[in-house]
Amino acid sequence: xxxxxxxxxxxxxxxxxxxxxxxxxxxxxxxxxxxxxxxxxxxxxxxxxxxxxxxxxxxxxxxxxxxxxxxxxxxxxxxxxxxxxxxxxxxxxxxxxxxxxxxxxxxxxxxxxxxxxxxxxxxxxxxxxxxxxxxxxxxxxxxxxxxxxxxxxxxxxxxxxxxxxxxxxxxxxxxxxxxxxxxxxxxxxxxxxxxxxxxxxxxxxxxx
Numbered sequence: 001x002x003x004x005x006x007x008x009x010x011x012x013x014x015x016x017x018x019x020x021x022x023x024x025x026x027x028x029x030x031x032x033x034x035x036x037x038x039x040x041x042x043x044x045x046x047x048x049x050x051x052x053x054x055x056x057x058x059x060x061x062x063x064x065x066x067x068x069x070x071x072x073x074x075x076x077x078x079x080x081x082x083x084x085x086x087x088x089x090x091x092x093x094x095x096x097x098x099x100x101x102x103x104x105x106x107x108x109x110x111x112x113x114x115x116x117x118x119x120x121x122x123x124x125x126x127x128x129x130x131x132x133x134x135x136x137x138x139x140x141x142x143x144x145x146x147x148x149x150x151x152x153x154x155x156x157x158x159x160x161x162x163x164x165x166x167x168x169x170x171x172x173x174x175x176x177x178x179x180x181x182x183x184x185x186x187x188x189x190x191x192x193x194x195x196x197x198x199x200x201x202x203x204x205x206x207x208x
Contacts, residue, residue: 002119005048006032007039007065008081009057013104017052017081020108027115036060043069043076050118053098055082055089066096077118081111090129100124123197127167130198150192158185162198163205 004021006014006029014032021027030046033039037060043051051069055062066078079100080093090101102114103126114124151159154175161171168186172179186198195201 002027003030003048005051008054009034036065039065040068051078052081053078063092063096070097079118101129102126131165155185159205163202
């Protein structure tokens with residue numbers, strides 16, 4: 001069972017997330033808070049596996065709360081859920097230690113998938129946010145695209161598209177394969193290249 005703490009100052013958002021999680025057999029909402037100060041206290045008391053963290057909250061904001069929670073319990077996974085996907089919010093959240101960054105207009109299935117991926121040690125990102133991260137990282141590294149004898153031809157195809165910043169659905173459409181197959185290939189690629197997340201995998205693909 002994945003223990004989830006919800007931190008958002010909008011009651012409607014928390015209620016919607018709770019309903020979404022309560023309908024899943026593997027997710028349990030162990031607490032709700034509406035500000036960063038209470039998020040810090042609740043994380044220490046309830047010891048959740050994943051904290052769904054809003055960034056703009058009264059008093060202590062989500063970025064500060066993220067940093068303080070992880071200083072006390074580094075194993076906690078904090079997934080940002082916000083309306084604001086710009087760099088002024090994204091980079092401070094990642095620097096504070098957030099493992100993922102989803103936008104509030106994400107489909108419910110993506111939110112649930114993000115929670116499970118965060119709990120499993122992965123880094124869930126909304127497609128547009130991930131694309132921007134990958135493209136910026138790749139543009140900062142101008143190395144020659146890397147080829148490895150340890151990869152299958154299909155894994156290499158997937159890797160090349162990850163390096164372009166494409167989301168799983170876009171890769172699936174481009175290669176005419178299923179999204180689940182894309183996820184399987186990416187998991188294999190991360191293991192073979194020692195990449196902890198998708199951004200690092202894109203950097204590896206570009207020789208970085």
